[in-house]
Amino acid sequence: MSTTLLEHLTPEDLDDIGAELDGIRDEVMADLGERDAAYIRKVVKVQRGLEGAGRAALLVSLFPPAWLTGTTALSVAKVLENMELGHNVMHGQWDWMRDPEIHSATWEWDNVSAAEGWKKSHNYEHHTYTNIVGKDRDLGYTLLRLDAEQPWKPFHLAQPLYNIVLAVAFQWGVALYDLELDEARKGRKPWSRVVSDVGRLGRKAARQIAKDYVAWPLLSGPSAVPTLLGNLTANVVRNVWTHTVIFCGHFPDGAETFDFDESDLDGESRGGWYVRQLLGSCNVDGPPVMHLMTGNLSYQIEHHLFPDLPSNRYAELAPRVRALCERHGLPYVSGPLPKQYAQVIRKILRMSLPGGGEAAPEAAAARRDPILRLVA
């Protein structure tokens, strides 16, 4: 549907947008230095400290306040590790430092999904084909129907329920999803590779389970059971939070989806790619601590424009990107977390039933408005 929106930007407009955003990117790249290195090392230090403190408190978690403190610290540590560290490091945002300890080639995260498989499904497929129906498998994670363009099946009736399960077990959802069973069924991925991927997932999952549900509980002696429950809680907290952040990044009202096929992408200009990233992403407004806990994915728009720029720079870039959108009559979708999440839930509910092509009123306005201005 928004192919029409893109068509109303002239190729020259797209080139201008491309050049301007490339300029911002180059400017930031040239400016990276000690300040950024100090930032990420501090996050690593805080994360390690929280994880250490959390695990230590859980060793004596028969004592309820220790359980509460330990579980909270470990939950926060796991969120930081997966979001501000893992996700961003594996994007290569910190590769410029050439520090092998904070590098996309070497980072393995605290998550059952193995870094190697995730980097492919996320960095390549999701970031290249963002919100293209049928190409970006992140659009509903092959499980949910989140766009009217996706064909409805009776299976989707229960998707509000699947969504709850997905949220609670999100790391497992992502890990299974990286196996691309759907692709294999369609004959687009050889089963032999599925088998080797299953092996990789099995090894990683075994390590994770051994760590959180065997080793640490055993170390806790009499506190074994509360420690196990604390670790389980921390994993669930991390799962629900990451699920929330990620769904708020691409599925609230106003996020565009694209009915493109491979040939549409062949001639896509740099500017066209940028605009598709802009239109397919939504920001979340909030205080700095919320941005940190989302791994700065609350700046989803900036992240999709510049996936390999260090996340601490997104907040600084955001006003410039917003201004560019205003000048070119492009929507810049942003809202507080409860509002964005409510829209996601509403969409999951609506799309569980057939149809749904007619969008929510404010979203339709956001979608039409720029087109009209561009036509004029």
Add this chain to the structure above:
Amino acid sequence: MAETRDCATLWLRPGRGWPAHVPGQYVRVGVDVDGVRHWRTYSLTSLPGRRDGRIAITVKRIPGGLVSEYLVSQACRGMLVRLAPPTGEFVLPDAVEHPLLFVTAGSGVTPVMGMLRALARRPGGLPDSAHVHVAPSPEDTIFAGDLRALARDHDRYALHEHHDDRDGRWDVTKLGRRVRDWRERETWACGPAGLLDALTERFERAGVSERLHLERFRPIAAAAGVGGDGGRVSFLGSGKEVETDGTTPLLVAGEQAGALLPHGCRMGICNSCIGRLRSGAVRDLRTGDVQHADGQTVRTCVSAAAGSLEIDL
């Protein structure tokens, strides 16, 4: 500690488990300059196995050299650097059976200084050895004081200093005038490529090339003559080689040569295409930055050859 106006010796305290080096060896040092880790190679100039565990590297500032400038002018007590284990084949044999000759020029004296210090500690002091050291001027002679002290204290060590400003440019024909019996000496030489090439030729003509041991410092950024003009790219993993220009991404060049290379977005965002650079340098097509070997990973889809290179793909 300053050695000359543009050269300093830095004392480092390695972490536990650092193996003792052999005099003459070098060490790779990782230094964070403005948030970015750079690796450079420096000769060890201290004696191995010191009681305080410290080691010394001697760094000469290269004009425009990011790391050497940083180390010589900004290094301070308490600074943290990364160390790779010592390596290098430019070392003395356990037992010295022949008279020795050292030929060094400029900072090429650094590995030899390590050797001389070790030899001086052996029973009986330095063995019969001649040392031709070439430097631009007396003030610019690295370790001038240490070398002269050795010459004073050890009768069998003959130091021949050559200063270009006083004696004119040194060339290999002058060797025989200073050290008549050079053909009979086991020789260790370190310095600029021109000097080493001339020595190699001279020793070959004399039929004693097995006596000559060389240490070539790898060319550094400013000196390497890195242009944006491409070169021969060797894909070590797939065994393909291709001649490429300075604007074609390595990924494209490799694919054209028939190499099966990992890739994803082809626009520098997804990191699917990274490979480890084994030698040479690449230019980032988006920023124009040049990145050198040192085992760094590069994104082949947005990097072009800056001279000939080898990559692990």
